[in-house]
Each structure stands twice: as structure tokens, then as C-alpha cells.
Amino acid sequence: MASTKKDIRALTKNQLRTFFVEQGDKAFRGNQVYEWLWKKSAHSFEDMTNISLETRFMLEENFVINHIKVDQMQRSSDGTIKNAVQLHDGLIVESVLIPTSTRTTACVSSQVGCSLDCKFCATSRLKRMRNLNPDEIYDQVVAIDNESRLYYDRPLSNIVFMGMGEPLMNYNNVLKAIDKITSPEGLGMSPKRIVVSTSGVPKMIRKLADDRVRFKLAVSLHSAIDEVRTSIMPFNATFPLKELRSALEYWYEKTKNRITYEYVVWEGINDKRKDVDALVEFCKFAPSKVNLIEYNPIDDGEFQQASSKAIDMYQAVLEANHITVTVRRSRGKDIDAACGQLANKA
Ligand code: SAH
Numbered sequence: 001m002a003s004t005k006k007d008i009r010a011l012t013k014n015q016l017r018t019f020f021v022e023q024g025d026k027a028f029r030g031n032q033v034y035e036w037l038w039k040k041s042a043h044s045f046e047d048m049t050n051i052s053l054e055t056r057f058m059l060e061e062n063f064v065i066n067h068i069k070v071d072q073m074q075r076s077s078d079g080t081i082k083n084a085v086q087l088h089d090g091l092i093v094e095s096v097l098i099p100t101s102t103r104t105t106a107c108v109s110s111q112v113g114c115s116l117d118c119k120f121c122a123t124s125r126l127k128r129m130r131n132l133n134p135d136e137i138y139d140q141v142v143a144i145d146n147e148s149r150l151y152y153d154r155p156l157s158n159i160v161f162m163g164m165g166e167p168l169m170n171y172n173n174v175l176k177a178i179d180k181i182t183s184p185e186g187l188g189m190s191p192k193r194i195v196v197s198t199s200g201v202p203k204m205i206r207k208l209a210d211d212r213v214r215f216k217l218a219v220s221l222h223s224a225i226d227e228v229r230t231s232i233m234p235f236n237a238t239f240p241l242k243e244l245r246s247a248l249e250y251w252y253e254k255t256k257n258r259i260t261y262e263y264v265v266w267e268g269i270n271d272k273r274k275d276v277d278a279l280v281e282f283c284k285f286a287p288s289k290v291n292l293i294e295y296n297p298i299d300d301g302e303f304q305q306a307s308s309k310a311i312d313m314y315q316a317v318l319e320a321n322h323i324t325v326t327v328r329r330s331r332g333k334d335i336d337a338a339c340g341q342l343a344n345k346a
Contacts, residue, residue, distance in 0.1 A: 005062065005063055005064045006062070006063055006064070007063065007064055007065070007066045007088075007133070007135070008033075008037060008059070008062075008063035008064070008065055009037055009038075009065065009066070009133075009134075009135040010133070010135075013030065013031070013034045013185075014030075016030035016033060016034050017029075017030030017031065018030070020033075023058065025055065029051070029055065032048075032050060032051060033048065033051065033059070034185070035185070036048045036051075037065065038138070038180055038183075038185055038186045039185055039186060039187075041139070041142045042065065043065065043067045044065060045059045045060050045063075045065070064088075066087075066088035066133075066135065066136075067088075067135075067139060068085045068086065068087060068088075068136055068139040068140065068143065069085070069086045070083045070084070070085055070086075070143050071083075071084045071085065071086040071092065072084040073147075074335040074337070075335070076331070076332040076333075076334050076335045076337060077334055078331055078332065078334075079099045079152075080096060080097065080098050080099070080331045080332030080335065080337050081096065081097040081144075081147055081151070081337075082094055082095075082096050082097075082332060082335050082336070082337035083095050083096070083097075083140070083143060083144070083147075085109075085139075085140060085143070087112070087132075087136055091112045091128060091130070092112075093109040093111075093112055093132065093136075093140075093163070093164050093165075094109060094163060094164060094337075094343075095107060095108045095109055095140040095143070095144060095163050096144075096163065096332060096337045097144045097147050097148060097156075098331050098332070099148070099152050102157075103157040103158055104144075104148040104152055104154060104155070104156050104157050104158070105156075105157070105158040105159070105160055106140070106141055106144035106145070106148075106156055106158070106159045106160070107159075107160050107162050107163050108137060108140045108141060108144075108159060108160075108161060108163045109132065109137075109140065109163035109164035109165050110131075110132055110137060110161055110163070110164070110165040110166070110167040110170050110173075110174050111129065111130065111131055111132060111164060111165025111166065111169065111170055112126075112128055112129060112130045112131075112132065112164070112165070113126035113127070113128050113129035113130075113164065113165070114126070114129070114164060114165050114166055115129060115165075115166055115169045116166050116169070116199050116233070116235050117233070117234050117235060118199065118220075118232065118233045119231075119232050119233070119234070119302070119303075120232060120264070120266075120295070120298065120303050121298070122298040122341050122343035123164045123165070123343055125343065126164075126343060131165075131169075131170040131173055132165070132170065132173060133173055134173045134174075134176035134177040134179075134180065135177075137173065137174065137177035138177050138180050138181060138186065140163075141156065141159060141177075141181055141187065142187070144156055145187065156189075157193060158193045158194070158195075159181065159189070159193065159194045159195070160194075160195045160197060160218075161174065161194075161195065161196045161197055162195075162197045162218075164343075166198065166199055166201070167196050167197070167198060168196070168198045168201040168204035168205070168208075169201065169204075171204055171207065174196065175211070175213070178191070178194060178196075178213075178215060181194070182194070182214075191213070191214035191215040192214070192215070192216070194215040194216065195215065195216045195217070195218050195260070196208075196213075196215055196216070196217060196218070197218040197219075197220060197262065198217070198218070198219055198220065199219075199220050199233060199235065200219050200220070200221070200236075200239060200244045200247075201239060202239050202243040202244050202246070202247035203247070205217070205244075205247040205248060205250070205251050206247050206250050206251070208251065209250055209251045209253075209254040209255055210254070212254075212255075213255075216257065216260065217251065217257065217259060217260070218259075218260040218261070218262055218291075219244070219248065219259060219260070219261050219262070220233075220261075220262045220263075221261045221262065221263055221279070221282070221283075222262075222263055222264055222270065223269075223270045223275065223278070223279075224241060224275070224278035224279045224281065224282035224283075225241075225270075225274075225275065225278045226240050226241050228269065228270055228275070229241060231269075232266075232269065241282065245282060245285075248285075248286070249285055249286070252285070252286040258286070258287040258288060258289060259283065259286055259287075259288050259289075260288070260289045260290075260291060261279075261283060261288060261289070261290045261291065262291050262293055263279070263290055263291065263292055263293065263314075264292075264293050264294070264295045264305075265292060265295075265305070265306040265310050265311055265314060266295060266303050266304060266305065266306055267304040267305070267306045267307065267310070268304075269303070270306075271306040271307070271310035273313065273317075276313065276314050276317040276318070277317070279314075279318070280317065280318065280321045280323065283323060284321060284323070288323050288324070289323070289324040289325070289326070290314075290318055290323055290324070290325045290326075291325075291326050291328050292311055292314060292315070292325060292326070292327045292328065293328045293330070294328060294329055294330045296330055296333060296338040296341050298341060298343075311327060315327065
């Protein structure tokens with residue numbers, strides 16, 4: 001049962017300080033509690049051992065800490081770990097720990113379900129939908145950091161917003177979570193190690209540029225031809241490529257940051273020379289990197305990964321046009337933890 005008490009982590013540090021002053025205590029008590037809530041990731045008021053018992057009871061009466069609970073953890077044969085994360089209202093999202101020899105990357109969710117409708121993505125089929133709160137995003141990162149220390153003997157090094165949901169459709173909460181993740185009062189991670197991946201919401205990309213964010217941006221393009229893109233990502237009819245491109249130009253002008261494009265090549269959909277040529281035309285205005293990602297099947301075969309010949313062609317044409325290209329293999333397929341498979345089947 002969701003509690004009617006207020007989630008204490010919805011309060012800013014200043015609001016918490018004011019609350020304590022109103023209670024006849026010192027503002028400094030707010031700092032101490034704030035540190036427990038974020039930096040020390042306390043799960044209960046009981047954990048706050050340098051706070052008097054009386055104050056802890058008072059907090060208990062006024063607030064809850066809506067901490068996520070890792071409901072189920074699955075480990076892939078390649079070392080990838082998938083967490084099914086239960087939220088305070090019983091809904092579930094998934095997050096993934098992806099280890100390599102030098103890094104541990106957390107792939108986190110920003111929404112329950114997704115507000116967009118990409119035909120090739122399992123998340124878009126979920127019925128329930130709500131935005132995650134900043135603390136629910138932050139907690140996924142903390143849980144993966146703990147798992148990385150426990151199983152791989154090192155802290156988390158990178159974060160990608162490539163789990164369930166469209167981060168730019170939950171703009172404020174995602175930015176608040178990143179603020180906490182990068183703040184010395186939270187996890188103190190460098191924003192350069194964070195990638196926000198978007199299906200491409202032009203207005204919000206402009207806002208990111210105006211807000212001078214310091215994390216990296218990745219765009220899930222999949223096609224640079226409107227007709228094709230709309231057929232696989234129907235919201236493209238509302239936000240056509242011309243608008244996306246002009247928002248990216250604005251982003252590049254303001255940030256001078258390289259843009260990464262995620263791109264799956266499917267047989268019969270975008271595997272022809274004209275598709276690559278359109279991609280080159282779309283991204284050549286700024287330094288770009290294209291990640292050709294492997295398709296993870298989610299259905300009965302409407303979408304098929306293109307042949308390696310088609311991938312080779314993409315790679316050759318992009319390189320000839322001085323566009324950096326990487327070919328990515330999927331991780332964690334045996335536990336449905338790969339891109340586009342997060343749908344909480346467990
Ligand atoms: N909504 C955001 C982030 C979540 S999806 C976005 O669209 O970027 C993370 C990445 O997985 C996106 O690049 C998406 O296009 C890709 N993806 C979705 N379904 C996939 C699938 N079945 N196989 C491979 N990649 C997929």
C-alpha cells in the first residue's frame with residue numbers, strides 16, 4: 001500500500017533545513033538528514049545513527065523514504081546483471097549492469113513503460129505508464145554501484161539512460177536525478193560518464209542545450225528517411241527529421257559536443273545504399289559517431305537483423321565520409337536484458 005505520508009526525498013536540502021527550523025531544531029540537522037538520504041542512501045530513519053531517537057521518531061511520523069527494492073536479480077552467462085526493481089506503488093522497472101574488462105555501465109530506466117511507440121521495442125508494448133521520480137532513478141544507480149562493488153570489485157564507472165522509457169519525456173526528473181548523481185552530495189560521478197539516449201524530441205534537445213547540460217547525448221535514429229522512420233517509429237510523424245536535425249544543429253552550436261547516433265540495420269527496411277547516403281547527409285553537419293547496434297528480436301519475425309554484408313556497407317560508407325562508426329554486439333540476451341527487451345516478463 002502506498003503511504004499518504006510525504007516522500008522525504010521530494011524535499012530539497014533547503015526545504016529540509018527549513019523543516020527542522022520550524023520544528024525548533026537547528027537547520028544543520030537538515031544537512032545531516034540530507035546526507036543520510038542521498039550520499040549514504042539510507043533505507044530507513046532507523047539507519048540515521050547520529051540523529052537522536054526522538055528526531056528519528058518525529059521523521060517517521062511525518063515522512064516515508066520510498067526506496068526501490070531489487071525484487072529479482074538475474075545474471076547472464078556474459079556477466080550482465082538485470083534487476084527487476086519494485087517501486088513503492090508496486091510497479092516494476094528494469095535496470096541492467098553491463099561489465100567489460102575496464103568498465104561497469106549501468107543502463108537505467110526513466111519511465112514505467114514508455115510514452116513512445118517504436119515498433120521494434122518491447123517496452124512500448126507495456127500498458128502501464130508513469131514517470132519515475134528522481135529518487136527512483138538515483139536508487140537504480142546506487143543499486144548497480146553496490147552490485148558492481150560486490151561482484152566486480154570496483155565502483156560503477158558509466159551510466160546510460162537506455163533502459164525503459166524516453167528520458168526527455170521525463171525531463172525535469174531525469175535532470176534532477178543526474179544532478180544528484182553528479183553532485184558531491186550524492187555519488188559525485190562525472191557528467192562526462194553519463195549518456196542520455198533519446199528517440200529525438202526536438203523541443204527538449206533545444207532545452208538541454210539551453211540548460212547547458214554536461215552529459216552526453218545519443219539519438220536513436222534508425223533511419224534518416226522520414227517515410228521509413230515513421231513506419232518504425234510512428235511519433236516521427238509528429239517530430240519529423242527536419243525538426244530533429246535543426247534541434248541537433250542548435251545543440252551542436254551551443255555545446256560543441258559530438259553527437260552519437262544509435263542505429264539498427266534491418267533487412268528490407270533500411271539496408272540499402274540510399275539509407276546510408278541519407279544517414280551521412282543527416283549527420284555530416286557536426287562531428288558524429290554512429291553505433292550500429294545488433295537487433296534483439298522481440299517478436300515473431302517482423303523485424304530481422306540485416307546481413308553482415310549490409311553492415312559492412314554501412315561501415316565502409318560512413319568511414320569514407322569521416323564519420324566514426326562502431327559495431328556493437330548485444331549483451332545479456334539470455335536474460336532478456338539487451339536493448340529493447342526490457343519489458344518485465346519475469
Ligand atoms: N527512449 C530512449 C532510450 C531507451 S531505448 C531512446 O529511444 O533512445 C535504448 C536503445 O535501444 C535505443 O537506441 C533503441 O532504439 C534501442 N532498441 C530498442 N529496441 C531494440 C531492439 N529490439 N533491439 C536493439 N535495439 C533496440
